[in-house]
Amino acid sequence: MEEVDLRESRRRIRSLTYGVAAVTIAAVVAAVPVQGTAWADSPTVESTSSTTVDAAPAAPDAATDADTGEQAQPDVGAEEPAESEVDTEGPADPGDPEEPAAPEPEDTEDVEEPGAVPGEAEGGGDPRPVQPDETEVVAVEPFSDDSDAEPDAEFSREAVTTGPAERTGAAVATLTPAAQLLTIEVPDTEAPALVPAPVITTTTIEAPPSAPKPLSPLAKLLQLPGRLINAFLQVFDLTSSASTPRSPLSLGPINDLLFAAFREFERLLGLDQPPAVQPAVPALTYDGPTTATTPTVAQFLNASAAGYVLGGAPADLVPFTVNGFQMSSTNIFSGMVAKTWVTPEGQIIIAYQGTTGGSNLLFNPLITVSQVLADLQVIFTRTTPWAFHDALYFAKRVQIRAAEQGYSSENIFVTGHSLGGWEAQYVAQQIGLAGIGFEAPGINTRVPGNGADAMFVNVGTYGSAAPYMSTDLPGLQPFMPPYVPGGGSKPHYGPIVMIGDPAAITPLRNASALWGKSLIGSVIFLVDFLGNFFQYHLPGVQAHHLDVVPDPGMVPWMGRPSGPVHTGWGALSIQGLMKAASDAGQLFRP
Template sequence: MVHNSRCPKSARRLPPRYGLAVVALGIGIAGASGHSMAWADPGTADSSGTASNHSSATTDPGPKKPIPDHGTRPGRSSTTTKTNDSATQDKGPTGSPSASDTGAKPTKAAADDSNAGKPQQDSTLPQRQPSALRQDTATDPSAGKSHAQQTAPTRVRVAVKQLTTVASSLAGGTIKTPATEPKQAETSTAPQNNPKINTIPLTAKLAAATSSVATPVTPTPNTGTPPQPLSPIAKLAELPGRVINSVLQALDITVSANGPKSPINFQPVDEALFAAFRRVEATLGLDKTPAAQPTPPPLTYTGPATGKTPTVSQFLNAAAAEYVLGGTPGDLKPFTVDGKQMQSTNTLSGESAKAWVTPQGQIIVAYQGTTGGTNLLANPVIAVSQVITDAQVIFTNTTPQAFTDSLAFEQQVAAEAAKQGYSQDDIFVTGHSLGGWEAEYVAQQTGVGGIGFESPGINTTVPGNGANSGFVNVETYGDTAAYFATDLPALQPFVPPYVPGGGTKPHYGSIVMIGDPNATTPLVNAASMLGPNPVGDVIFVVDILGNFLEHHLPGMQAYNLGVTPDPGVVPWLGATMGPVQSGYGDMTIPELQKAASDAGTLITP
């Protein structure tokens, strides 16, 4: 027994979980008949602090308050030491023979009187220890005998008594010895004042039975509610966009992997136009090798080789879908709340975005790029706001309202995702052009991962510029938008001075370059003509616009990354230059960073 002076004398009821634990303990005792339990002979505490004085005196039949666990290691008993006080054990409340002499338990009132001012003891139930593997401290009818010395009928009676006691406890009554269970006179054959304790461990069966009751159930991680279908009204609202997209695909204005195939082919016309444009560049000498240019410092990726993120193709298709009225990105589903897809549009600021769910249960917040594509048919005014936002970032050092609106929408999505059981680590952002700008800003402010396509540098900076974050900028050589930054050289002095790995308008997140490195040459030469005379200024403006159309649109990134565009993009508007990075489309963010690092195309922002 273990004394516990904190236990109130009035304690009578035993919580059900302790009753269940004793049921398991009783079963274990009955099944482990060939193994001795840990009984303490009367004496003093040993050097390890284990109680070595086991009192067989019966006091208050009420259960003790369990000792709280405080990190005690399994199998270690309480350090409280019992005393062998003959005055306490040999006299009853009226001077009559004690319970240990007669073998009968005192009544409730007598027990209360006899224990006034004394530590409470539990004579019928084992004290709860801070471990699933506990020592047995139950009072035995044959106390003083070792477990091996007890006869089989005695052991059966002990188990039956314990099970009966537990049943009474679970029924809400006080714990009493059944009237039909005669108490045997308690005699002790063990030598007195023996400091040694019989510490034979419990059997595996007892440990398993006890732990099956005491071990808490670990909750199953919630992987998020599967995306719910749109309401009938929301589906009806998407119908005009689907009709428009079908018409555009039939005319070969856009192409989608799952859309109709057009008999018209604008590809030859596109190739002829850009061939003529490159000839003009050559006539003006813009294709000549420029003076030595600084080389952006490469970034060596040292993070994990794999990770649970959406793939490059899922990010690109989600970003491209923001240009398509009613478009759906590949195999992604709308992230819905009350039957409606979470989306945000502020015509005055130019911000527009939607939330999607991947088949792997990850959420992508996709932001719309400048002009909004076919969305102009429904909201043409927003294009004006988006162009103004572009100019504000390029020509000032301020943060536009569209960026803060984008941040607010991501936080709204995160709050709703948490309600549906999604982890905050499963929320990502993406966008193309202005949308990539906004995704950069949101990633910088919140720490979420994602991919921005053809996004310029931003006016807000942080130490390191997110070089080792989970956000990546995919930029195409020769695309004007990518070089509206101070961490990529090409457009100075049109943009602020180039600073390796930084500057006043750096990207946030590492930079992955794709396409043909020679495509940057015309931009460098055209920028050198800016300023001295108006003719040079006109050449510069025309050239950066032509290169913008040649390399900027999502169809070019789909080509260079080996991604099948879905939904529809304008694949023919642009020049297919440079190698196709086979396999990049199926990569996650860590895999993309590792592949670009190995190829030497991962750049420090």
Template sequence: MTARVPNRAERRARRARQCVAAAAIGIGVGFGAAGGQAVAWADTGHPDSSAASSSHSAPSGPRRSGSGHSARLNGAPAAATTSSRSAGLATSRRATLQLNPVVAQPVPNASTTTPSTPQPPGPLSPIAQLIGFPGHVVNTVLQSLDMTAATTGPQSPLNFAPIDELVFTAFRRLEHAAGLDAMPTSQPVPPTMTYTGSTTGLTPTVAQFLNAAAAEYVLGGAPGGLRQFTVNGVPMTSTNVLSGESAQVWVTPQNQIIIAYQGTTGGTNLLFNPLIAISQIVTDLQILFTGTTPRAFTDALRFEQRVQDAAALQGYSTSDIFVTGHSLGGWEAEYVSQQTGLGGIGFESPGINTIVTGNGANSGFVNIETYGDPAAYFSSDLPGLQPFMPRYVPAGGSKPHYGPIVMIGDPNAVAPLFNSSALYGYGPIGDAIFMIDTLGNFFEHHLPGMQAYNLGVDPDPTVVPWLGLRMGPVTGYGALTIPQLLQAASEAGTLIAP
């Protein structure tokens, strides 16, 4: 992309990144030194039940060597052809996502046959139920206060939606008055992809992935229709306060496992574990402003390996295991998928620092991103936040996503980000406008309730259901599997090459 700021501004932006990076690394190293080895274990109750490491370990099978790349796709590489766009827009490339139709699993972890006979999750032990009880009670109170919601939970007499709509209406008018919502005339168009693989492979649905990811923000929450994966009656969970990694494991009615990683701050889990938010914010900064891999990512990978070992003893194969998460949780899911070949969906996940050939274009992992959400554009393969973020490179760069990108929402919502980022580096006023507009758009588009709206999902559960700005078409993707999602987004022209 053509540079839009003078060299002086670029040097200013680079110096700002270096300062923040130094602070982030310093704090991160401090946490790492204090924490010792990474923590991944089976806890009793929910991961919010304790801020310290648990001594209850799930039984594990023989340790596998390497990272467990057994489920990688043996498909043809993506091919790129040239397509023209309207005048004033950059030329986009159209890649072809070609999956081998001969193999049994055209998308990793998307199988038409089940070689193993997984055991349904066993009931929770009385002790596990007792430990999880306070969280469920607190969540019921939060539901009555309209802070969380579930399809089977109490309906709150409160309704903060009118206040939310009033605030965002005022915010949008300010954007309009400043000219930030004007459509840019030279905004690059990311390359799209064409999916040609099978759509019959069995995976969890988009709604199941989203609800599992959103449940990580809800203290004592459980995704509708899913059950906790247990080992001897104990839910298998992971929480490391020092690194910021936290996860739970769920089983679908089709006996497929979803490992869900928690996003930044943990939502209402802060009531029981507030300190983890600090570690998670440090992790966010480390990924954004350095080229390193944070400890939370390696903790997430170790936990997946523990889950895989425990699941094998209960008849599950790697094709039965998937990963998901929202925001930071989606980041971690991206990394785990990249290192293991597992399929899954990351919601509003930014680009990552570990880069592989092809960036997972033929993988079974998909990033669902909302137009206008800054988190999606914390990357080098989506144009919108340069020069704050590294240079935009179609289908690449220094911080690309791993896995194809499915865009949802209103495409026009990118304009304020693109226009306000052009002011970054021009002095305190320009920087302030950029930061305020980015923060406003974050709360407009980032939360799981916004993705639920655009995907046509009835969220179960969700946190602060009234927060955000519902805009753009409703896709109805909620009932689709991963292959069906790829096919639908491909036909809609919203499947973006990573």
């Protein structure tokens, strides 16, 4: 019995001790105002708790510590509150004793009833401070330099209003500490005026190309045999040069006699009669500028003629050299031969050699086979011969080497006669180089417009078969594919300038009508084709009509020009030639 009384006495003493401690803590809390903190539900926890946590000092018998938000553990046998009526448990206070707490009455739970005034305990006691109805408690976030930082878990980002409309709910009011203000002192001075940066104007001055370098002694030595042979041929009037006197051994009279007999042959066959009405060729009118600096017509023609003269050089032009040698190319398998020259104005001319190569046959006769095969391939097929691709490759190499010496592509031009004019025409079509081609047929590669506005011009002679081996000039049908104004399957590339006498093509047109009708008719056409070819096709005939002094000249006595001399055309630029031909009605659309 005494043991039971002793236990009861200890229990009462312990309860009294706890009560005194609770009263003492409550008095201290009431004396020192502190900010209350409520534990809000975590955003990730779906809680429906409607409990309002009191921020005022708790009553002595309250089960919640106002400082830590910790709820005291109920005694054994006490009723557990419902889950929807309690807040999330806060952190445990390590200073609390581990002994079981005294039993609390069930009616001491701090739950507000609807309509109750916040801060007032149900069982009476000291009322808590009551905020006015209009007061709005706003959670202010502390100042932070990092706008992307995560919010502090202690503070709520939402403002909580404790007006009448919200008192019926269970909103959790969060009192936050005063926000830290960042004060920046701005000096009372005017901002400096913005001074615009100076505008720097850069002017690019294109350096002129370097002067042509002379041939090396070795290169001159290698050219010596050709020069000696050319001097020997000049004695027999097979070649000529403006810098040397003309040979008295001229074969001109024999040439005139032969072609006179040929004209009589055509008359006897009735080939000189007016042919059937031919379709009109579309004319071009050039009214563009004529001030561009290009090589002259004479320089183009003489550079083309030099391809036929072994050891010959065009007047006023010097070789374009690389490492002391003239830049040139000879491909015996494709038949392409080309040399490069520089004008006194500092412009490069790539000159492609025509069929047979003239006196070059003495040193390289086999290349004639490849050149004739290239001619036949263009005429009788719709393919492009190897020689054309080789010519294009060489032109690209010249562009690279010329750029190394300061030449731009605008100062690189192409030219050629017959097969050489074909190759120059193809190169101009493919990479846009300007130039003049003489006596070139049409090509198998076509582009929209056929270069009607290009700076490459085709010069053809009335009566010569070469320019009419195309589909944009009527005259050799049905030997050639059908004529199509401004096009067809084998058109020229670039405007066409026709020189000489328009009536000179009459016998050839009549002879072409006999092609394929009979064996005799086909033979008559081939004979007339060759006769007119040698009379009107060679460079000396074009030099006559264009008022150009041939330098050099190859068989200068061969051929028999027919028609007017266009005085002054030899000194014209490319644009000047188009303008003059347009005014004379001799410029046609390809």
